[in-house]
Amino acid sequence: MNFREYKVGARMFGICLGGSMCITLLMPSYDFRSATSTDMALRKQLSAGWETGWNVQDPLMLGHNKPLTVTVKADPKTGAALPEPMTVFVYEKGVHMPNAADHPDNLGASVEKLSLDKGHIGEFDSATGAVYTIDHDNGVPYVENLTATKSWTPDEVMAKASDLDVAHVGAGKTMFVREGCWWCHTLLPEETQDWQVFGAPPYLGDFNGESPTAFGSDRKAPDLLHVGSRNSSREWMMLHFFNPRLVQPHSIMPRFDYLWGEKDAKGNKIDYDKWRAEYTEYREGKRENPPEVPSYAPNSDIRALIDFMLSLK
Numbered sequence: 001m002n003f004r005e006y007k008v009g010a011r012m013f014g015i016c017l018g019g020s021m022c023i024t025l026l027m028p029s030y031d032f033r034s035a036t037s038t039d040m041a042l043r044k045q046l047s048a049g050w051e052t053g054w055n056v057q058d059p060l061m062l063g064h065n066k067p068l069t070v071t072v073k074a075d076p077k078t079g080a081a082l083p084e085p086m087t088v089f090v091y092e093k094g095v096h097m098p099n100a101a102d103h104p105d106n107l108g109a110s111v112e113k114l115s116l117d118k119g120h121i122g123e124f125d126s127a128t129g130a131v132y133t134i135d136h137d138n139g140v141p142y143v144e145n146l147t148a149t150k151s152w153t154p155d156e157v158m159a160k161a162s163d164l165d166v167a168h169v170g171a172g173k174t175m176f177v178r179e180g181c182w183w184c185h186t187l188l189p190e191e192t193q194d195w196q197v198f199g200a201p202p203y204l205g206d207f208n209g210e211s212p213t214a215f216g217s218d219r220k221a222p223d224l225l226h227v228g229s230r231n232s233s234r235e236w237m238m239l240h241f242f243n244p245r246l247v248q249p250h251s252i253m254p255r256f257d258y259l260w261g262e263k264d265a266k267g268n269k270i271d272y273d274k275w276r277a278e279y280t281e282y283r284e285g286k287r288e289n290p291p292e293v294p295s296y297a298p299n300s301d302i303r304a305l306i307d308f309m310l311s312l313k
Ligand code: HEC
Pocket: 175, 176, 179, 180, 181, 182, 183, 184, 185, 220, 221, 222, 224, 227, 231, 244, 248, 251, 252, 253, 254, 256, 305, 309
């Protein structure tokens, strides 16, 4: 090889190696917690809870011990109607508190201070559970512990809530992790033309305290970070999860009909074999319409998964 070319090559290599070493050495010195939590980060960590992957409290990933997202229309203590419905996150007795409660320094300095001083987030008792909400002070979001500030208890809030007011977002995220949705879907629109279809790419402060983030790495299917904003139809989600080919004829997405479980909303046994036989007849042109998708039971896995999908705004 010509000596001059060798020297140019060696210098280029040196610059690249030096650059990457600088990044390797500088990155650990950056404190990611200095990123201030955004509204989105607080919503994600409060709705999903401490940890929605595998953990000792839910070893089989059944969606147990997770918080509930509840819409409150009237003060559960006095019964007086609220000026506008409020979203609260109910941590019933035994549910692991969100990261914000155990490690408020993860929220970023300004949100941490407000959450501790105004939101009383440090004053929780795992034995009784707690009710949280997201409040704002001059546009800065913070976590408010309503059990400490208004003495709203999980039991009181749940006693007043109807099933329609409750979203099992935390359990739904566990389903998302367990079922491997991240194998095809990302939760990370990129800084490219992506945002035109999938919505805004997230900021650094959008993930504080979220575990796991479930970004995904290899996208084979639409990004889902904002899916609830572009598609808020529970019926569409139902059809699509039971068998994606009912609404997207060429979809490669697997069917997740087994998440309906044994029984439908009315308590009748779901006959999967019959359904599939009728669906095959429909595909072969022997039936005019596909068989009807069973309505799901309120405590089914699919209900939680759809609640989680619709919460992704
Ligand atoms: C084998 C890859 C694959 C897996 C695994 C998969 N999906 Fe999909 N998904 C797709 C593809 C491809 C599409 C686009 C076509 C369609 O709508 O079916 C899609 C579409 C969707 C949509 C509609 C997106 C939109 O933009 O409206 C939702 C919601 C969705 N998937 C949720 C899920 C969830 C939740 C899981 C896990 C339970 C999952 N998917 C697992 C491939 C997959």
